Amino acid sequence: MAEAPQRRSVHVGVGVGLPLVAAAALGVLLFRLFPADAMVRWGLSPAVVAGVCWAGQLWYVGYGLDPGGIADGFWRRLLGLANAVTLARGALYAVVAGFVVVPPGTSLAWGPALCYGAGVVLDNLDGAVARTVGRETEIGRRLDMAFDTFGFVAAPLVAVSWGLLPAWYLSISAARYVFRGAVWLRRVRGLPVGDLPDGDLSRYLAGVQMVFVTVALLPPTPTELAWALAPVVLAPSLAVFARDYLVVSGRLSRRR
Template identity: 85%
Template sequence: MAGVRQRRSLRVGVGVGLPLVAAVALAALLFRLFPMDATGRWGLSPAVVAGGCWAGQLWYVGYRLDPERLAGGFWRRLFGLANAVTLARGALYAVVAGFAVVPPGTSLAWVPALCYGTGVALDNLDGTLARTVGRETDIGRRLDMAFDTFGFVAAPLVAVLWGLLPVWYLSISAARYVFRGAVWLRRVRGLPVGDLPDSDLGKYLAGVQMVFVTVALVPPVPTELVRTVAPVVLLPSLAVFTRDYLFVSGRLSNRR
């Protein structure tokens, strides 16, 4: 019974307590740092939006964790050095999302580029720390994947809402969800799902996307130049998602 209560307590702490505390802490910090933008478009506060987004990311990660794996030093592993860097990335991406309700003429227009660019710069640091001074964990991998995916939604969305990128660029934000939905549908229908191709091309192109979106958010960069380069950067990544689906659906294979 004690073990059951401990796992239940951890489940509540991870799924409810941690997201709420994180949301309140981030929103309170942003209210103090950026009081001039306390109210954004549609009557929404960017600080509240950012806090809610960070809470949503943490809830998503905690909700999908196996309760059997939560016991045994979970909090120590969660707040280890590598995961602390990953959590900081999630908070930075949440701040970027908060600017979706801020008009583009704000005096803080440099903040989304700074926050997203910093998160991108830290992207490989957490994994390196986990492999060198700590150890790779399931919670670390889930945090990394959740925050990467969220960053690919938040930053392009702000760029589109501010008129820096065309609306069709959001197809890169939807691509991962469309791919996962298509794979899920195959499993539901009882169709075979194969392995992904043995290639790191998708990772390299994701890095290119991150750098490009960061540059697009920098205020002095000419918008026309960004819009001209956008399709050149976007199309290869969409092609890789198409290739991956052709592999998992059996239409292509790794055989040579």
């Protein structure tokens, strides 16, 4: 019985305390880094937007953890090398989200591409670190999944709001949520949900999307070229989401 209050306190710390502290720290840092001319769009501060997004990511991760399984050595596992790399990636994606309220053409025009590109590099690093010098954990898996999904929303939103990509490119951001919502609805209705196909193609196409969005965000990239390539890059990824749903719903056989 004595362990219950400890577990509850750890769960509150993870689900509430950690997001609030992390958001405040990131917000204070960005308030000092963003110049005044970057804080005029829609009356919102990019530092506040980034802090809220950072807190939301961490809250999502902490909210889904089992209270009974996080007390024992949680902070040691969370702050391990691999998870530290993943957390840095999430913070970079939160900074990218802050640029949604930054007008294009400021002195920070390189910021989204540099932050998102650095996050893409870290995405390839954290898993390798976990497999070589640490170990893969449930916390790390949730962090990785949450940040991957958020990055696919934040970076395209900035590119679209700056006119660097067409608005319909945001369908790649919505596709993940539509897919998960459709699977959830099948489970609620008591319908069978099969296993996903092997993920090599999905991972490859996700990497292509990350590189393409990073390049589109770079100031020297011709906007006309990015718009012309957008449907070519987008179509295969949307097709894979459709294929995955057909497989898990049993409408298409799963090939090994």
